[in-house]
Each structure stands twice: as structure tokens, then as C-alpha cells.
Amino acid sequence: MTTPRFLQIHTLHGYTAALLNRDDTGQAKRLRYGGQDRTRISSQCLKRHWRMAVDDPHALQKLADFVASYRSRELVTEKVIRPLEGRFPEEVVEALEPAFQRLVYGKNADKGKRNRQTLLLGQPELDWLAAQAEEIAGRVSSAREAEEAVKEWAKDKNFKIMSENAALPGGLVAALFGRMVTSDPAANIEAPVHVAHAFTVHPSESENDYFTAVDDLRRDEDDSGADTIQETELTSGLYYGYVVIDLPGLIANCGGDRELAARVVHNLVHLIAEVSPGAKLGSTAPYGRAELMLLEAGDRQPRSLASAYCKAVPHDPAIAREALQDRLQHLDEAYATGEARAHMCVGGELAGIEKLPLPRLAVWAAERVKDAPHA
Template sequence: MSTARFLQIHTLHTYTAALLNRDDTGLAKRLTYGATSRIRISSQCLKRHWRKAEDPHALSTLAGYVDAYRSRELVTEKVIEPLRGRHPDDVVNALEPEFQKLVYGDKADKGKKSRQTLLLGESELTWLAAEADRLAAEAPDAKAAAKAAAQWVKGKNVSVLAQNTALPAGVTGALFGRMVTSDPGANIEAPVHVAHAFTVHAEEAEGDYFTAVDDLKKDEDDSGADTIQETELTCGLFYGYVVIDLPGLIKNCGGDADLAGRIVHHLLYLIAEVSPGAKRGSTAPYGRADLLLVEAGARQPRSLAGAFRRACRPDVEEALRVLDGHLAHLDATYETGEARRYLSLAQTPLSSPEGSGLERLSLKALAEWAAAQVGTGADA
């Protein structure tokens, strides 16, 4: 088996009469590509649904999982509030400004809006809370607490929180990285790269005029709706693309290739089965992948989005033929030699370039194959 540095995951998903990802006006997000307006799902939206999924293959079900929280209130909620009732309020209040500055930077004590939304792992927050508890217990009064906190924080930054844990920002940080503007040394490079998904065809959207009737209305002369509103509904066949840098993932897992493999296994299930979507109660925006193509190789990744620069018909069979043809041209030109496996609901099979070992598998078998590639990437 050739050494795999990257896994590339290409998907086709169908969603009907849904509003998957809204912009600031409440309309579906869009992208103009090939002079054609498409419906779009942002990478942030996709990643959040994969991270927060309550699913048999949720990341939180993994042995070795470490939780993480993204917020501007990490110190307030996870470090300071647990001290209240255990130590005098004035002592606790005296500690908070220094801990806020340690995590969020010099301007953090000016209020929530002055702070960066930051990701910290459970282990980092547990250590920080223990230090705050110790300082509060040792301080005879508020003045002493403030002085002790200032002395303790001196010379420290967010990087110090990560020194005693293999997963400083939890599994979330190990997958999607983190950026800390106040302390670049605490940054984590994301080994999972997620593209914005877009429809392979021109946008299909319409305004949905809807009403709500007051069940307790007694005025017989007023038979109209109590509420009248309008929203947008869209339909589409979406192309999605994810890249996993295997050595980077293993590094972020503290060198634990077994954990990295289990993460990849679960992530394949989440990408295939977990649907993004707002307005779930009125649109039921649930669907599973029509296609999941996984490639393992050592060469620089490349998206197959170019297959759909010219919008095709909103048909899975046609989209699969267009994708397959584009991939064949890339193979003939660049000869990158990726190993490939896929699942598909379409009747049209993918072609099998010589040496790729292309097989059509179930999701279970595909996830197991993808996880097995992690070991081949350990020394890439």
C-alpha cells in the first residue's frame, strides 16, 4: 500500500424544500460560480453540525474524547462561577480580571464584546479552574487575591494551558484547529480542511408565504390569519469537499494514531449522514449522501469542483458522470495515483483508473477503509 498523507472526501447530497444555511437577511447563502448563481452551505455551518451531532457516531462517543468549548465567556462560566459560594465574592471578583486577561488578552476586562470567541479544551479549563480555586483559598482578602493573581499571571499566556495535555483544545481543536490572536503560540493548525458546499446546478429557490391561525380567536368577522410571514425554500444537489492531513491529525492527537483513526472513522459517518439545516421543524432537512468518494494519496489535494463550473442538470446520474469524466481527465494529465473507494446511490458506477483499486462499498466498509489509511500516513 502506498503511503497516504491526505484523505480527500468528495460528496453529493440532495436536499429538498429546505433552508439549510441563512445569510444576514434570512435568505439562503449563495455563490456565483461559472456565471451561474448557486445555493451554498458554508464550511462553518457544516463543521458545527458535525461537531455537535447527537448521533451513534458522534465525536463525543469516542474513547479518548476530550470536550472543548467555544465562547467569549469561558473564564466567567468555567473558571469564576464555580468558585462562588465556596469563597467570598469579593475575593472571587478580585481574581477575575487577571484570569480574563490571561485568556483573552489585555482588553478582556473591558467586557464580553472586547473578547475574541475562543476555543479551549476541557483539560485546559480544568487546570485553570484549579489554579483559581487555589489562589482564592490562599488569599485572606480581596486585595491579597488581586495581588496574588497578578503575580501568578505574570509571564504566562494561553500557551501555558496546553503544556500538560495531549489534546489542549479537545477533539474539536485537533480536527478544526484554533486561532488565538493574543497568543500565536497557542494556535493549532487545522488538519481537516472543509470547502463550502454548493449546488452543481443553477439555484432553485422560491419564496414561501405562510400563515398561522389563532386557535382561540372568537371574532367570527375576522376569519383571516393571525400571522402572515414569508421565508425562502431551496432545493439542490450539493457538491462537498473535505481534506484530512493525516500526519497533522495524528500530531494534534498527541501522536495517538489509533485515536486519529477512530476520529476519521466517525467523521466519515458524520459527513455522510448528518444534515445541516435551519427551520428543522417546518422543513425536515434530512438526507444522506448520494455519493461519498474517498481518495488516499501523498500528492497535494485538488478539489473536483471544476467538474461543475458549467452548471449541469439537477440530476444525480448526470452529476456523477460529469464528476467521473473530470476525474478521468485529471488522472490522465497528472497521474497522481490516489487509491479510491466510494459509496453511491446512483446506478452509474464510477470508472476504475488502473492502480486505484476502486471499489464500491457500504458506508461501514468505506469508513473502516478510510480509518485504516491513518496508519499509512503516520510517517508521511
Template sequence: MSSPRFLQIHTLHSYTAALLNRDDTGLAKRLTYGGASRTRISSQCLKRHWRMEKDDPHALRHLAGYVDSFRSRELVTLRVIDPLRGHYPDEIVNALEPEFQILVYGDKADKGKKSRQTLLLGEPELTWLAQEAAALAQASSDADSAKKAAAEWRKSKNYKTMSENAALPGGLAAALFGRMVTSDPAANIDAPVHVAHAFTVHEEEAEGDYFTAVDDLKTDEDDGGADTIQETELTSGLFYGYVVIDLPGLIANCSGDKEIAARVVHNLVHLIAEVSPGAKLGSTAPYGRADLMLIEAGDRQPRSLAGAFRRAIPHDLDHAVTELDRHLARLDQTYETGEARRYLSLADTDLTAAGGLEKTSLKALAEWSAERVKDAPDA
């Protein structure tokens, strides 16, 4: 096989009596596929849990060279302007703020929070902005001079100037999952990690959960029964998940450093396998690890294996592995793309496509994936 350009990560995860990802009505997210309604976990939900994980030993923030980032409409207010208050007169600080809001969020950003796009900025960009704001405040004698100096300052500033001399200006989250800035298209960062919505391989399994809360301080004279009565939805499912990593794109976003990119992939494989995208932790304990993880390295355009589950199948891991294996074998026979593969599995049924695949542990699978980054072509 030639130098791998893509890593494709396929997973099967089981969750029971959980509400992993809700819509605006409080019900589980769904999609219809193959004529059957399935339970869904959105890609945004998955990415956020992998990005925000703090306690796992493989959390991205534990990586050497990690650069933090923050997503908000109030990045300028909270990280650039508010730290100046108490050190400089409020009238000077207030005069500076509109120009900084416009630089980051665009022409109408000084009209208030609702006029701003929710943006992701890296720690280096925010640090630079805070230093520039402090310098302007220091040099200003009153509100008028501050306003004039800030307007003149902004004329020659853009996202490029914010990012100079920083290896990961937008932070690691932007390097992985990208960034879109409508006020400055040159600040956009292409996402090298592409995440599909996960869905159940079988028809949705859901029920309403009627529950009550009892007032512990009620006396015998009070009316009996529950103090609170509510209902929520619980679902169970075996979810197919799919992630693609564009290796040259990831390496480029890591400033060409393959070592950093390899460490990122190593930890991301662990996070995808082990971090659950679950809410309602106290009442459902929605924790699970991958029942199956198949990783492919190749130089051809990626393709999902979701077609294995176009026809809803029974909620059974061995059945799902069999269907995945059959679909993979048909793709190999038809397209002969020659990906290198490794996988882990808790199923009794093994993957046998392409004459058999090497079955291994998560630790070995993550290490194998990291090595493929080092073999990848440069961007």
C-alpha cells in the same frame, strides 16, 4: 502507492424544500460560479453540525478518549470564576477575574465581553484554570491580596502552561478544526481537516414560501383569516462537498496516537455522509444522506473536483456522477498522481475513472479510511 498523507472526501447530497444555511437577511446563502448563481452551505455550518452532533452513534463525543471543548467569549466567567461564588467572598472572586480574563483573551479582555475574541478552549485547559483560581482564592484574605497574588501568578503563565500534561489540551474540536488565539500565537492549532463550502451543481432553485398561523382560540365573532402572515425562502439542490484530511497533522494533534486518529476519521466519514446541516427542522425535515461519497488516499497535494461543475448542469444525480467521473479521468490522465480510491453511490451511473473503482457500503468505506490513517507517515 506510498504512505498516504491526505484523505480527500468528495460528496453529493440532495436536499428538497429546505433552508439549510441563511445569511443575515434570512435568505439562503449563495455563490456565483461559472456565471451561474448557486445555493451554498458554508464550511462553518458544516463543521459545527459535525462537531456538535450528539445523538448519532458515530458522534465524536462517543469516541473513547474524547475530550470536550467549548467556544465562547465567556469561558473564564462561566467556567472558572462563577463556580467560585458562594464558596469564597465576592470581593476576592471579583479581584481574581481580570487577570484570568487577560491571560485567556488578551490585554483588553477585562474591559467587558465585547472586547474579547470568541475562543475555543478544551476541557483540560478550563479544568486547570479553575483549579488555579480556586487555589488563589483559598490563599487570599481580602480583595487586595487576591488582586496582588493573581497579578504575580499571571506573570509566569501562558497557554503552554495551561496545556502541559494534556494529550488534547484544546479538545477534539481544536485537534480537528484548529484554533486561532490572537493574544498568544503559540496557542494556535493548525487545522488538519479542511472543509470547502458546499454548492449546488446546478443553478439555484428557490422560491418564497408564504405561510400563515391561525389562532385556535378565535371565535366566530372575531375577524376571519390568519393571525400571523410571514414569508420565508425554500431551496432545493444537489450539493457538491469537499473535505481534506491532512493525516500527519491530525496524528500530531492527537499527540501522535494513530489509533485515536483512525477512530476519529472512521466516525467523521459517517458524520459527513449522514448528518444534515439543516435548520428549521420542524417545518422542513431537512434530512438526507450522501447520494455519493468518493474517498481518495494519496501523498500528492489535494485538488477539488469542483471543476466538474464549473458549467451548471441539470439537477440530476446520474448527470452529476457522469461529469464527476469525466473530470476525474482527465485529471488522472494529466497528472498521474495515483490515489487509492473507494466510493459509495445511490446513482444508476457508476464511476469508471482509472479503469473502475471499488464500490462499497458506508461501513466499509469508513473502515477503509481508518486503515489509511494507520499507514500514514508521522508528522
């Protein structure tokens, strides 16, 4: 067996009469593939629901070594400056904020919230900033003194200093999905978890849903119509999803803690299989679990199996499974890269590949992390 550098995760998920991911016009997102329109779920949508599934038994937040992250344009305002209010003179607190905003958000910070990058910072970085602000506020007594003190303080400060001595400076979310900081490229964190946009294996299936709302307190007996008339799009689909985990990269982003990285992969496998994009919950109940999950561990460049559906197949899990197996067989014959494999399937199976229930499949994935090479 090869030393596993990459873990590839292929899935088939089915959803009926839902609107999982909308574009700027309120319609379902789409992708043109194989000459036909497919319904799409963006990678951003998928990642957000996995990381925000805080009540799930396998939530990332429930890991023993979880370190929180916050994504916002107002991290300094809410996490650094707001805690000082009422404890130090107002003029001092106000004088501190501009320098801290520039440190985090760069030169555009002074132009207001709308011009700041929506940035992801970890709890260790925010704690360090808050402690620095409190220390300065505690040793000055006027706005002028505060401005001079913070100006001198900020001369040699950058993200590297903020993150020193922290195993997960940007938090666990940044360790998985990366971070880009335009004001300080050295603060960027490479994402070891790569997520593709999911798309339907068949042509888009959609219809416009015409619906009404009636005023329960209507007094006009002659008005028998609806108080509100609206229309929305509903789609049904069987989606192919694809995720790649760079195992050495994940271990490195976890501060070299291989055990933590293994627990992260274990939980992430569960989240990918079981957590649905949660749009329009009350009106569509868009809950679904993976019909199929195939895991591959190997040392060669990953490759998607999306081409199994370049020619659209019927909306049928069994046919989609057969198409996936057929494509995998052809790739094996051509490349013979020798990945280790295991899978979970709701009815049926992938021939010649070990079939496991999801809990054991997640354990199988975690064990691959323990065998991965160093970055």
C-alpha cells in the same frame, strides 16, 4: 501504492424544499460560479453540525478518548470563576476574575464580553485554570491580597503552560478544526481537517414560501383572515461537498495517537455522509444522506473536483456522478498522481473504483490513517 498523506472526501448530497444556511437577510446563502448563482452551505455550518451531532451513533463525543472543548466569550466567567462562588469570600472571587480574563482573552478582556474573541478552549486547559484560581482563592483572605497574588501569579503564565502534559489541550474539536487565539499566537492550533463550502451543481432553485398562522382563540367572527402572515425562502439542490484531512497533522494533534486519529476519521466519514444541516427542522424536515461519497488517499497536494460543475449540470444525481467521473479521468490523464480510491454510491457506480457500503468505506478510510507518515 503511495504513502497516504492526505485523505480527500468528495460528496453529493440532495435536499428538497429546505433553508439549510441563511445569510444576514434571512435568505439562502449563495455562490456565483461558472456565471450562475448556486445555493451554498458554508463550511462553518457543516462543521458545526458534524461536531454537535452528539446523539449520532458515530458522534465524536462517543469516542473513548474524546476530550471536550467549549467555544464562548465567557469561558473564564462560567468555567473558572463561577465554581468559586459561595465557597470563597465574594470580594476575593471578584478580584481574581480580571487577571484570568486577560490571560485568556488578552488586553481587550477588560472592555467587556462584547470585545472578547469567541474562543475555543479544551477541558484540560479549563481544568488547569480552575485549579489555579481555586489555589489562589484558598490562600488569601481579602480582595487586596487576591489582587496582589493573582498579579504575581500571572507574570509568567501563557497558553503553553496551560496545555503542558495534555495530549489534547484544546480538546478534540480543536484537534480537528483548529483554533486561532489573537491574544497569544503560540496557542494557535493548525486545522488538519479542511472543509470547503458546499454548492449546488446546478443553478439555484428557490421560491418564496408564503405562509400564515391563524389565531385558534379568535372571537371576531368577521375576521376570517390570518393572525400572522410571513414569507420565507425555500431551496432545493444537489450539493457538491469537499473535505481534506491532513493525516500526519491529525495524528500530531491527537498527541501522536494514531489509533485515536483512525477512529476519528472513521466516525467523521459517517458524520459527513449522514448528518444534515439542521435548520428549520419542524417545517422542512431537511434530512438527507450522501448520494455519492468518493474517498482518495495520496501523497500529493489535494485538488477539488468542483470544476466538474463549473458548467452547471442538471439536478440529477446520475448526471452529476458522470460529470465527476469525467473530470477525474481527465485529471488522471494529465497528472497521473496515483491516489488510492474507494467510493459509496446510491444506485450506479464510479467505473474502475472499488464500491463499498458506508460502514466498510469508513473502515477503509481509518486504515489509511494507520499507513500515514509522521508529521
